[in-house]
Amino acid sequence: MELLKGKTALITGAARGIGRGIALKFAAEGANVAFSDLKYDEISQELVQELQLFGVKTKGYSSDASSFEDSEKLVNDVLADFGAIDILVNNAGITRDTLLMRMTELDWDLVIRINLKSIFNMTKAIQKVMLKQKFGSIVNMSSVVGLSGNAGQSNYSASKAGLIGFTKSIAQELGSRSIRCNAIAPGFIETDMTAKLPQEVRDQWVKTIPLRRAGTPEDVANLALFLASDLSSYISGQVISVCGGMHR
Ligand code: NAD
Numbered sequence: 001m002e003l004l005k006g007k008t009a010l011i012t013g014a015a016r017g018i019g020r021g022i023a024l025k026f027a028a029e030g031a032n033v034a035f036s037d038l039k040y041d042e043i044s045q046e047l048v049q050e051l052q053l054f055g056v057k058t059k060g061y062s063s064d065a066s067s068f069e070d071s072e073k074l075v076n077d078v079l080a081d082f083g084a085i086d087i088l089v090n091n092a093g094i095t096r097d098t099l100l101m102r103m104t105e106l107d108w109d110l111v112i113r114i115n116l117k118s119i120f121n122m123t124k125a126i127q128k129v130m131l132k133q134k135f136g137s138i139v140n141m142s143s144v145v146g147l148s149g150n151a152g153q154s155n156y157s158a159s160k161a162g163l164i165g166f167t168k169s170i171a172q173e174l175g176s177r178s179i180r181c182n183a184i185a186p187g188f189i190e191t192d193m194t195a196k197l198p199q200e201v202r203d204q205w206v207k208t209i210p211l212r213r214a215g216t217p218e219d220v221a222n223l224a225l226f227l228a229s230d231l232s233s234y235i236s237g238q239v240i241s242v243c244g245g246m247h248r
Pocket of ligand 1: 018
């Protein structure tokens with residue numbers, strides 16, 4: 001269908017998991033894909049090779065989304081290499097799950113810096129580009145636990161809820177320039193992040209999901225595609241769940 005033909009997308013934390021799924025989906029729909037991760041290693045190289053099979057321009061960058069300087073440099077480098085950035089997917093994120101009783105200051109600071117400050121860093125760096133071109137779609141990766149909270153994830157839930165407030169504010173600030181900003185709230189998605197959980201915890205999660213299965217990166221990528229493309233041209237400031245009916 002080539003829903004993103006001629007568009008350039010920048011996706012953070014895309015070497016694996018959901019970000020990787022989004023990169024592949026966007027390339028399949030004709031987008032040029034720039035992506036970042038903490039390290040540009042063999043996994044990133046493999047992704048570049050896979051993306052090239054779609055005949056689009058692509059490049060991976062080593063960049064820490066939680067660093068203000070790195071984010072600024074990443075946006076400038078991508079602009080120099082691709083000439084434009086139409087879509088930003090703020091996907092990079094981590095967990096440091098534990099009950100508040102055991103949570104250290106470092107557990108809190110790390111999660112807030114990587115999951116929430118990164119969104120500020122990247123959006124701040126890209127806004128000048130999008131304001132100038134009077135066009136852009138920003139997609140922020142939240143979580144259903146940002147909507148509902150979850151025991152053992154107070155740091156993560158707070159970061160993902162904060163991201164929703166940021167998304168809604170940016171949608172209001174930049175809407176008059178045709179820049180849209182939305183958030184995705186995935187439920188339980190099979191990636192390295194959830195593979196860390198014990199099998200019994202994973203089985204318990206699946207039992208609570210009305211569709212009785214974990215989601216895939218492609219399930220999330222399908223919504224990212226919709227929000228990045230002109231199919232959603234009148235949708236901004238929204239949070240949409242991809243959770244098999246888990247969040248009600
Ligand atoms: P993942 O751990 O499989 O992949 C995350 C990627 O982000 C990794 O490649 C990692 O190296 C990269 N990364 C981490 N910190 C970074 C930083 N500071 N700068 C740049 N890259 C960084 O995780 P995933 O499951 O694919 O999660 C992707 C996003 O989706 C995260 O924001 C996560 O919170 C969110 N999410 C995931 C689930 C799930 O069930 N997997 C559910 C809800 C939300």
